[in-house]
Amino acid sequence: MSAWKIVVLDGDTLPDRPFALDFEHELVWHGRSETAEVAERIRDADAVVTNKVVVNADAIAGAPRLKLIAVTATGVNNVDTAAAAQAGVAVCNVRAYGNESVAEHAFMLMIALMRNLPAYQRDIRAGLWQKSPFFCSFGAPMRDLNGKTLVIFGRGGIGETLAAYARAFHMKVVFGEHKGAAQVREGYVAFEEALRLADALSLHCPLTEQTAGMIGAAELAQMKPDAVLINCGRGGLVDEAALLDALENGRIGGAGLDVLSVEPPRNGHPLLDADLPNLIITPHMAWGSTEAVNRLFDIVLANINAFAAGKPQNIVG
Template sequence: MSTTADAATRTAGAAMRIVITDCDHDSLAVEQRVADEAGAELVLAPPGGREQLVAAAAGADGLVVQYARVDAALLDALPGVRAVGRYGVGVDTVDVAACTERGVAVCNVPDYGTESVSDHAIALALAAARRIAWMDRGVRAGTAGLDAVRPVHQVGGRVFGVVGLGLIGAATARKAAGLGYEVIGADSRLEPGSTVAGVRVVPLEELLRRAHVISLHVPLTESTRGLVGAAELALVRPDAVLVNTSRGGVVDSAALVDALREGRLHGAGLDVHEVEPLPVDHPLAALDTVVLTPHLAWYSEESYGELKRRTVQNVVDVLAGRRPRDVLNPEVLDGGRR
């Protein structure tokens, strides 16, 4: 991989230049193997602001992004870019419309973490419902009383509600059913009364009123931002737990804190947060009824390697004139360049 010292210089003979805008992974060996097989130059941009990124990515044919924002201004500063690949499922940091207008293909990896995220959602649901973290802290503090954690219920006879029945939501539903939950789902794309992956689809309001576990599996869009707010939490039964492994912005965290403090919700299991990393003094961190993890539901050794390989391979395929496995705006592959 090119070092930051020569990041702005194309390696002689390289057929394509791919710049990783930012990445906190411990190694880029997987990405480098994909690039080497394609005869591509792979560059990791140095840390810094927008100006430093533009300088490092000068002459880039493709970008790979983790957290960096890709917008019209960045694309206009890098007119040679033909593909943007994002590490992950969501592309809320990428302006897909601006990319499409400029003939830039946007690729993600929509199914790499299906098993890992659904595993984590189930783990959070059980931990919050059984108040495992609260009990753990009690044992460590030398207390083992029952009264503090009551009520705790068994799975049998409980309802597990899945909001968003895409790949991860469907996998979570399958695992919840295997544990003995009755599973229902809500999805704005699906007609209430229909059945998808063995799950009966109901209106969101019905799911919120009935479910003992509400597990969120929707992308962050303008229509889903604040999907679960004060009005929605007012519908939820007090013995329910809320699980979020999708995006922090889907839940109004202030409204969630109020519901938990007032005993209108049994607990919550949150892997994603409106502000990441979650500040240590955030009100959620002070609540014993909340189980928190640091946006790592996607991680397993298996999913980690797959994510890295496929992210770069998608970009390589676009630059090589092949249709990638995953592309959000396929029309640009047939409509020519800017």
């Protein structure tokens, strides 16, 4: 086949490794791209590689040679997949590369909040231990994971991996059914019942019209007042204003978030401004262990090579 032109739109999100492919190609590398730049950058591309840069219908329509959009992530909500399908353009993604990385991060957030680690770090900085009349200094309550109930929404690779970690700590694991589901599947617990059972609740589901805002004021009110909420999925799964209100007023025990509804939060964010000892926020990096990032890169290259060889894999839709 003739040489393909492959355009990478946000290469700075990938590891610093050679973009080695098995066929003749021209590689055009952009460290980052704005949406307004995409159409011009891909107009004569055969394949496009994107992590979070939006590839919309207009950009696809203006790229008559385009054959493949390789997304360097699992979620493909930044690509107009309907327009791609109509134009005969395949879309592939990367699956299961970060199960361990994200599950370990969620578990870290959960155990840190159950042990109230941020509160004790605050106390140390305030000199409370230094002033204690005893060898120890107690403040916020600490709880064991042993015997507690972890509710997980999302039963993919990450959810199942997290469940295995939790069971190793002798937690009871419950998978919650979809909100508003007409029937409860075998092995799941009804949405509202799951909320009430949770000592810890972890979100690992995609952001869709059905899941947007799935945890809001009404749902937080049904949870135990000392329960902790973990979100390593997407920021839009949670009503952030309702969560902040619940944290500030003691209606939930704590929250650990790796995602926000707007990323990056260039104009600030109320949760980032909140000085709360029971809130941990990390900058959407749960997926990014060294092992996971290299695994992702390997799969991206394999996806492109397989497609060019006429053996497509990890095709979406």
